[in-house]
Amino acid sequence: MKNSSREQVLKTAFEQHLPEWFALVRRAMPWRVNRTPYRVWVAEIMLQQTRADQAAPYYRRFVRTFPSVRALARASLRDVLKAWEGMGYYARARNMHKTAQHLMNTRGGRFPRTYEELKQLPGIGSYTAAAIGSLAMNLDVAVVDGNVIRVLSRVFGVDEPVDTAAGRRIIQGFAESLLPAGRAAEFNEAMMELGALCCTPRDPRCEKCPLSAVCRACGLGRSTEYPRKRRRKAVPHKVVGAGVIMDRRGRVLIAQRRTQDMLGGLWEFPGGKKEPEETMPECITRELREELGIEVKVGELVTVVHHAYSHFTMELHAHRGRVVKGRPRAIECADCAWVLPDELREYPMGRADQHIVAALLQEDAG
Ligand code: SF4
Numbered sequence: 001m002k003n004s005s006r007e008q009v010l011k012t013a014f015e016q017h018l019p020e021w022f023a024l025v026r027r028a029m030p031w032r033v034n035r036t037p038y039r040v041w042v043a044e045i046m047l048q049q050t051r052a053d054q055a056a057p058y059y060r061r062f063v064r065t066f067p068s069v070r071a072l073a074r075a076s077l078r079d080v081l082k083a084w085e086g087m088g089y090y091a092r093a094r095n096m097h098k099t100a101q102h103l104m105n106t107r108g109g110r111f112p113r114t115y116e117e118l119k120q121l122p123g124i125g126s127y128t129a130a131a132i133g134s135l136a137m138n139l140d141v142a143v144v145d146g147n148v149i150r151v152l153s154r155v156f157g158v159d160e161p162v163d164t165a166a167g168r169r170i171i172q173g174f175a176e177s178l179l180p181a182g183r184a185a186e187f188n189e190a191m192m193e194l195g196a197l198c199c200t201p202r203d204p205r206c207e208k209c210p211l212s213a214v215c216r217a218c219g220l221g222r223s224t225e226y227p228r229k230r231r232r233k234a235v236p237h238k239v240v241g242a243g244v245i246m247d248r249r250g251r252v253l254i255a256q257r258r259t260q261d262m263l264g265g266l267w268e269f270p271g272g273k274k275e276p277e278e279t280m281p282e283c284i285t286r287e288l289r290e291e292l293g294i295e296v297k298v299g300e301l302v303t304v305v306h307h308a309y310s311h312f313t314m315e316l317h318a319h320r321g322r323v324v325k326g327r328p329r330a331i332e333c334a335d336c337a338w339v340l341p342d343e344l345r346e347y348p349m350g351r352a353d354q355h356i357v358a359a360l361l362q363e364d365a366g
Pocket of ligand 1 (some may be wrong): 155199200206210213223
């Protein structure tokens with residue numbers, strides 16, 4: 001195909017077939033109604049690590065609890081983390097809270113109206129700025145998320161790995177050159193929806209795709225070979241011990257993680273990584289001595305939780321125990337508290353610790 005006629009076919013595919021397809025399949029999502037910069041921002045932060053159908057109920061709850069920048073800025077960090085509970089990647093919630101306070105302090109809670117200014121807000125990178133700018137303000141900026149990367153790498157058969165700066169530049173260039181002026185909101189959303197519903201990672205439905213006539217990877221029968229990625233290193237595996245320490249009144253000891261640590265601000269059953277030569281009771285005993293300054297006697301196993309984070313996998317062994325010496329004080333944590341099992345759910349916790357709470361409450365009920 002000559003260059004000029006390929007350009008024409010590309011234009012027709014992206015500017016005509018894609019919007020027609022999108023009008024037919026567009027899913028009703030809570031962030032697609034009443035689209036304000038604040039609501040788009042919350043949605044985009046949630047959707048960075050979570051699938052749309054999974055994020056929808058969390059989104060509804062979050063914007064009901066904090067309907068504006070002002071409400072989010074005024075809330076306590078604990079309430080924000082609680083509303084975020086279950087979504088994972090809690091740094092997102094902490095950063096949103098900080099950004100909301102910054103917006104209140106510097107701009108009366110209003111978002112700036114240009115892409116450049118949006119990008120300069122703390123905690124808002126170029127991707128989120130593009131999403132807020134295009135979806136809520138219809139600014140002519142291309143949104144390039146994982147779905148868009150997959151679609152464009154396939155349509156253009158991009159051989160450069162997309163997780164390199166060079167690969168990202170190529171994809172960004174395609175996205176910008178295809179963006180129809182004045183229609184950024186519709187275009188960006190249609191591209192993201194295509195990646196989510198049709199051009200899926202393992203099972204693309206090329207026969208139903210509005211771009212199939214122009215797609216290089218599909219034409220070669222090699223759709224799933226794109227996007228190209230660099231070879232990944234093996235993900236480390238950690239074995240971790242946690243103490244479910246109870247006192248005579250039936251209260252459980254929990255600790256709050258330091259803000260600067262992973263899952264900062266969340267509460268957990270105290271413990272830490274097992275050293276190779278230790279038994280699990282030895283690990284829990286040492287960790288609680290270091291973290292809380294107490295000596296404990298470790299008892300029976302409550303549960304083992306397997307959990308995958310983005311950069312490691314974890315096997316968490318939770319054991320019951322009791323304090324034999326000392327009073328807990330926050331040495332290597334932000335705070336600690338004795339809490340009745342029924343009250344544990346009031347404390348924001350990561351998913352692995354929520355599993356321990358569930359196992360504990362189930363045991364107590366049984
Ligand atoms: S034709 Fe297939 S591989 Fe190409 S964009 Fe469409 S779904 Fe993806």
